[in-house]
Amino acid sequence: MHEAILFDDHPGPDLRQQVVLAANGALTRSQSPEQGSGLRAEVCDAPVGGDDAARIEVDTGTADPDQGALRGAVDRPIRVFRKNFVTASGPPGRRSTRSSSSQETIMMPHPRTSSPARNLARRRLGRVIALGLALAASAAEQAAADEWPTAAPEDAGLAADLGDRLDAVLATPFGDGLHAVVLIRDGALVYEWYGRGVDEIYGRRKDGVVFGPQSLHDQRSITKSVVGIVYGIALGDGTVPAPEAAVLAAFPEYADLAADPARAAITLDDVLAMTTGAEWDEDLPYNDPKNSEIAMNRAPDSVRFALERPLVATPGAAWTYNGGTTTIAAALIARGNGGDLADYVRARLFEPLGIDRFEWISDYYGQPHAASGLRLRPRDVARIGQLVVDRGAWRGRQIVPASWIEQATSRQAEAQFGCGYGYQWWLCPLGSGLRLIEAAGWGGQELLILPDERIVLVVNAGLYGDREAYQRAFKLLEETILPAIEQP
Incomplete structure (x- = not known):
């Protein structure tokens, strides 16, 4: 299994970029130079023989191209380049036909904002904005x-x-x-x-x-729609509330929201059917920060953001396209x-x-x-x-x-x-x-x-x-x- 998770901290004299490479159970880290706004990683096809180690090459654009090089025990080389977009993938220009399990990670630029309240681990997780997962299966089973x-x-x-x-x-x-x-x-x-x-x-x-x-x-x-199906699987497993249950009863941490009788009346049926009565606008372009889904995705607590929208209709009475309802249902599946x-x-x-x-x-x-x-x-x-x-x-x-x-x-x-x-x-x-x-x-x-x-x-x-x-x-x-x- 190959995994490349790359973190990009904020620019400045203390900027550190860490490349974390997990392969065959080995975890190695390296710090790269203090510059750059992103990384692009490519998993190359050529194997590394014997006890030889893969090499991470960081193209820094400086006079010292070897600065930040990383060695780790993996079976194929992985090259990392500074770019505005990060991907760990198979050989460029070739469709992946590998039968062995693989793991891919994609990251994209993030807002240059920070909060002292967030711990380092949370901030690093925030930089990873796509997670690719591979299933453990034999080559024959996968084929x-x-x-x-x-x-x-x-x-x-x-x-x-x-x-x-x-x-x-x-x-x-x-x-x-x-x-x-x-x-x-x-x-x-x-x-x-x-x-x-x-x-x-x-x-x-x-x-x-x-x-x-x-x-x-x-x-x-x-x-x-995938989340809608998975909610039914979780319901069969007995790990999520039934549709008739009050949604805020499943989120005791939002007791202040449940204090509003109208909001407390919202059920999982309303959530799944997008009839919560909440104010929500996805008619705006998806590159507009005022688009409700985009605003939710940028909120520190996306579930609370979705649950605390002002009510403009009685729950269950009217339908509004609302990606926040999917976020709520998914949060219940996860927890x-x-x-x-x-x-x-x-x-x-x-x-x-x-x-x-x-x-x-x-x-x-x-x-x-x-x-x-x-x-x-x-x-x-x-x-x-x-x-x-x-x-x-x-x-x-x-x-x-x-x-x-x-x-x-x-x-x-x-x-x-x-x-x-x-x-x-x-x-x-x-x-x-x-x-x-x-x-x-x-x-x-x-x-x-x-x-x-x-x-x-x-x-x-x-x-x-x-x-x-x-x-x-x-x-x-x-x-x-x-x-x-x-x-x-």
């Missing part, structure tokens, strides 16, 4: 888990030329900005397509990206299961589904962005869709209680765009009258599930800033895929 059964369109009850039709559509300007399309029917991979172009990792631009089956992609608010949300999701959802690689962008204080931080491969997003189709089961194993899948994907509130809303899932009508369950993320990230037709469609895109981006996936579904269904 088997990554494979979807495949089927020709005609064998899945679809027109034989569906692939040609989709290729033709995606070759037009319609496909500009799209990065991946994955189509599943009856549990088999029928079609997949990958593009290239500009992307973002939680707002950080990446040019010239070539996407493929192993490419992790921002899923943005599809993360909310009921050892304190680590990502670890619980890995163990109880991703590992059973065979998802062996993901990243979860975190806030300045080390807490995963529960509302929008997951990065997954498109094929793995499709696994989550298939899980919903099969009422919480995956290849014969019940992972999520079937009753929770039914409840979470049933209409709990009236939302916008003529859609209903379940527990962190969209329920939008199709012109055909078919039932649709949707998880949607900023920039054109879409997971569309038609349980009656056993269809799962995943679309990833780089259309950040385009509020109509979701229409691309719907057009593909309604204008190309649904007309290709062969009637018995």
Whole structure:
């Protein structure tokens, strides 16, 4: 296992940058020179033979390039460069196909703010804003888990030329900005397509990206729907309150908020269905600090921030899109299961589904962005869709209680765009009258599930800033895929 966690303290004469490298149980540290605003780390492919040690090279831009060099007992070299963006990853320009388990960490620039009240460990955690986790599995198990059964369109009850039709559509300007399309029917991979172009990792631009089956992609608010599913797993485990419970009863540390009778009446049902009645505005651009989710992500206590918003409606009476509700639900999952949300999701959802690689962008204080931080491969997003189709089961194993899948994907509130809303899932009508369950993320990230037709469609895109981006996936579904269904 390779892990690179890099910390960047504040600029000034006492600036220290520590590189912590854990490999094969060994932990080594080194201080780098007093300059720079970030690091970029690359795990290189060339092995280090015998007892030789890997070398960390810090390119400081100074006359002494060896200053800050680190030696540690690892089996491949890791190079670290000062940049404004930090990533530990496989060889640049090559899609990862490693079968051994690996761990990746991504960090991005953070505000130059500090608080004397925060201890050093908290400040360091705050610099790590993405955590990639790898699952412990053998090479054979991982290879088997990554494979979807495949089927020709005609064998899945679809027109034989569906692939040609989709290729033709995606070759037009319609496909500009799209990065991946994955189509599943009856549990088999029928079609997949990958593009290239500009992307973002939680707002950080990446040019010239070539996407493929192993490419992790921002899923943005599809993360909310994942949290909605995981809440049901935790409820089955008896580690989170039931939907009818008062939410503030689960947070005794916020007794001052519970003293307000109106706020004390908010239930977990209101939280999961986004009907808390709280003031919340995500219509502002996501680079605007006044956007409620951005303000929450920058708050020292994101849960309190979400819980203490002024109430503008009676809880349960009105729906407002609110990423703070996901943060609250995720906090309950974490505190009921050892304190680590990502670890619980890995163990109880991703590992059973065979998802062996993901990243979860975190806030300045080390807490995963529960509302929008997951990065997954498109094929793995499709696994989550298939899980919903099969009422919480995956290849014969019940992972999520079937009753929770039914409840979470049933209409709990009236939302916008003529859609209903379940527990962190969209329920939008199709012109055909078919039932649709949707998880949607900023920039054109879409997971569309038609349980009656056993269809799962995943679309990833780089259309950040385009509020109509979701229409691309719907057009593909309604204008190309649904007309290709062969009637018995």
